[in-house]
Amino acid sequence: MRILVFANTPAHVHLYRHAVDRLEDAGHDVLVLTREYACTTDLLEFFGMPYRVYGEHETDGYSMAKFARELGGQFYTIGREALRFDPDVVFGRGPYAAYAGTLTRTPVVLVLDDEPGDFNHTVSRPFADCILSPAVTRRDLGDDHYTFAGFKECAYLHPDVFEPDANVREFLGVDPDEPYVLVRFNALDALHDTDLEGFRPEQRRDLIERLSEHATVFVSDEGDEMDLSELPARPYDLHPAMIHDAMAEADLLVADTGTMVNEAALLGTPAFRFRGTDDHEYGEFQELERAGLAEQFDDYAAVRDRSIEILTDDGAGERWERRRQEYVAELVNLSDLLVEVALSRGSIDRLSSPTRGALQPKRREQPQL
Template identity: 85%
Template sequence: MRILVFANTPAHVHLYRHAVDRLEAAGHDVLVLTREYACTTDLLDFFGMPYRVYGTHGTDSYSKLRFARELGGQFVTIAREAVRFDPDVIFGRGPYAAYAGTLTRAPVVLVLDDEPGDFNHTVSRPFAETILSPAVTRRDLGEDHYTFEGFKECAYLHPDVFSRDENVREFLGVDPDEPYVIARFNALDALHDTDIEGFSPHQRRDLLERLSEHATVFVSDEGGEMDLRDLPARPYDLHPALIHDAMAEASLLVADTGTMATEAALLGTPAFRYRGTDSHEYGEFQELERAGLAEQFDEYVDVRKRSLEILADDDASARWQRRRQEYIDDMMNLTELLVAVAEARGSIDRLSPATRQTVQPVRRETARPEQ
């Protein structure tokens, strides 16, 4: 079989990387189509995934007009690569996967979460053979929509596939018992980030100064624009593939971005997310809050205050790890499902009875319909 995968962001690389390994080991041909965005191709190289680049998406002053101008060229490249590869099934999300599926007449599997990307969902779902999403998102994307217990991040953070690198503290240059915090600042340049504001420049500086009074602070700045020379913080400068190992050892992750907050929570690290002007209610965060693994804040002063409280709480790390152990044991290893769906050419009906039981059609009486 030939499986085409769209990995447009670093998170997408992590989502599919174990499945790609498994499929290639089983003798299938896999091709990843990607774009130059943040550290996406760095991760693909690190994990040895077979890929080709169809375009670029910047993180600095990247306007909608520029994106529109480049979109035509990206679709031309996608068309050429997809037709040449002639896939049996396609994995992805949004218009890219839908377009490739239309051209090649291959079934499309969309793996979605609860981001407010109504445009992406609207244009892609009519072309999908199967749509998969976590049950906690409570979306209703039609008759071909199925849910699984867990999160997209369970494809790479489930205990069956993740084990931390014990050398990460040495790589970071921190002592075995030295507390450290990761502050993650979003570039807010994606389509679903339109008109959203996170930490302001003043708030970033204030947060780093206050956190540094209690712990070593590492900054992961997606936009790459922060000047830390006069601030008591270090840039997170390990290879991006080690970020989950670093988060697993951290005393706290505080961020204005969603994916890394979810990841930290599933690793058992206190994860605090500042919403800023983002009013969307994410099913994943609501679930993680209920489990006591993540917290969200509408006001900057509240996230700062709570962060300092946690750093002063000697039992916080152990408490979060206990909660994580109790919670994640019931989550499924999503990689297993992705491999099974790929080998079933995107059809839920072709899954084995045991695998078929791990997905459920959306319960229409509880789901939130798409507009």
């Protein structure tokens, strides 16, 4: 078989990397189409995934009009590569996967998370043969929409596939018993982040200074704008492929971005998200809050004070790890599911009974009040 995968962000690389490895090991041909955005191609290189670049994703002054121009310029390359590869099934999300599948007359599988409806989903949904999303997804995307117990991060953080690197503390330069915190600042440069604001500059500085009184602070600044030279913090400068190892060993993650909060929570690390001006309700965060693995805050002082409270609580780490073990035991290994869906060419009816049983038709679920 020939499987075409779209990995447009670092998170997409992690989502598909185990499935790609397994499909290649089984003798199938896989091609990843990607764009130059953040560390996406760095991760593809690190994990040895077969890829080609179809364009760049510019983030300065981003808007829907700029997105449309960017999309139009990239479709030619996507079409050429898709026709040349001649896939049996296409995986991705948004207009890229929909276009490639339509052009090559190939089944399209969209793998989504729980985000508000937007342009990407609107234009791609009519062309999808199969849509997969977490059970906490609140949207009904039609008869071909199926949900699974878990999150998209279960493709790479499920206990069956993730084992932290025992040397990560040495790589970070921290002692075996030295507490440390990861702080993630969002660049807010994606289309769905338009007009959103996270931590303000003065809040970033205050947060770092206060946390540094109780732990070593590592800062991951997506926008690469912060000057840490006069602040009691170190830049997180390991290869981006090691971020989950660093998260798993951390005492706390504080962020104004979503994916890393989900990841830290599933690794059993206390994970706090500052909403800023984002007033959307996300099913994934609500579920992780219910499980006692993540917390969200609308007020800056509240997230700062709660972070300090956790860092001074000697039993916090054990509580979170216990909750994590109890919670993730019931979650789906999404990489297993992706491999089987690929081999079935996106046809749910062709799946084995156990895999088909792990999927629930969204349309048949009871309405959520």
